[in-house]
Amino acid sequence: MATLGRSLSVLAYSESKVGKTTLCNTAPAPRLILDAEMASRFLPGNQVRWNPHTEPPPVADGTWETCIVVVRDYATILRVVAWLESGQHPFESVCIDSISEIQKRLRDQVTDFTGEMDQKRWGELLMHMEALVRKLRDLTEHPTKPLTAVVITAMTELRDGKWRPLVQGALRDTLPYFVDICGYVFVQQMPSEDPTQPGPEIRRMLTRPNAQFVAGERVQGRIPQYVDGDAVNISVLLDMVFGPEDVPAPAAVVDPAQVQ
Numbered sequence: 001m002a003t004l005g006r007s008l009s010v011l012a013y014s015e016s017k018v019g020k021t022t023l024c025n026t027a028p029a030p031r032l033i034l035d036a037e038m039a040s041r042f043l044p045g046n047q048v049r050w051n052p053h054t055e056p057p058p059v060a061d062g063t064w065e066t067c068i069v070v071v072r073d074y075a076t077i078l079r080v081v082a083w084l085e086s087g088q089h090p091f092e093s094v095c096i097d098s099i100s101e102i103q104k105r106l107r108d109q110v111t112d113f114t115g116e117m118d119q120k121r122w123g124e125l126l127m128h129m130e131a132l133v134r135k136l137r138d139l140t141e142h143p144t145k146p147l148t149a150v151v152i153t154a155m156t157e158l159r160d161g162k163w164r165p166l167v168q169g170a171l172r173d174t175l176p177y178f179v180d181i182c183g184y185v186f187v188q189q190m191p192s193e194d195p196t197q198p199g200p201e202i203r204r205m206l207t208r209p210n211a212q213f214v215a216g217e218r219v220q221g222r223i224p225q226y227v228d229g230d231a232v233n234i235s236v237l238l239d240m241v242f243g244p245e246d247v248p249a250p251a252a253v254v255d256p257a258q259v260q
Helices: 020-024 074-086 099-110 119-141 171-178 234-242
Strands: 008-014 031-035 047-049 066-070 093-097 149-154 156-159 162-165 181-189 201-206 226-228
Touching: 008 020, 008 119, 008 162, 008 171, 008 234, 020 031, 020 093, 020 149, 031 074, 066 074, 074 099, 074 119, 093 099, 093 119, 099 119, 099 149, 119 149, 119 171, 149 234, 162 171, 226 234
Parallel strands: 008 149, 008 181, 031 066, 031 093, 047 066, 093 149
Antiparallel strands: 156 162, 181 201, 201 226
C-alpha cells in the first residue's frame, strides 16, 4: 500500500512516439495501464491482461508488474474506476494512455458515432471527463487503498499560439489544474563536447510554464524546470518530491543456540 501522503498525479503530453507509454511503465508496480492506443504490447517486463467486465483484478502474485486493460469503449473505463474506488485491487499506480483517445471514444458514444456535437452534448462530454479525472486523482487519497501515482498521458496540439494537451472543449482549460505536475515531454539534441560531432539526444520533461508550452507543478519547486534523461520516470519524480521511500530494516537473525 502507498505510504500515506506519498503520492503524485501527473499529466504528461507529447508528440507521437516520444515515450508516453514508456513513462507509464515507470510508475511503481504493480501498475495498471488503461490502454486506449494499443501501445502497451511493446512494453518490457511481465504483463497480465484483465477484463474488468468479466473478472476481478488479478492477484499480485509476483509473476507480473504491469496489468493491461484494453479500452475500446467508455464503459470499460467506468468499470475499472468502480473497482479502484472499492479499494479491492492490488495496484500501486494507475495510468491512462491516453486521455485524448479516451475522450474521442466517449464522444463517439455521446453522438452515437455520428460525430455531431451540440451544446448539450459538449456539456455532457465535459461533465463525464472532468468527473473521470477527479475520481482518478482522488484515488491518491483513498481511505483504505491510496495509490502512489496516477498518470495521465495526452497527445499535443497547438492552439492560441501555445502547445497544450490535446483534449476537446472546455476540458483543455481545466485539465492541467487537476494534477500535481503537468509536463511537456520532448526529445532534444544536447551540445557535444566535440564540436565536429552531433550531441546526444535525450528525453526531457518541461515542468514550468512558458510562452510556448502549457506546463506547471504544485510541488513547491521540488523538481527542476527540466527533468532529463533517466529522471523522466514516475518513480524518480516521487523520490524528487518526497525523498527516497523508507525501506524497513531487515529483522535481526538470532541464533537459537544463544538464547538462554
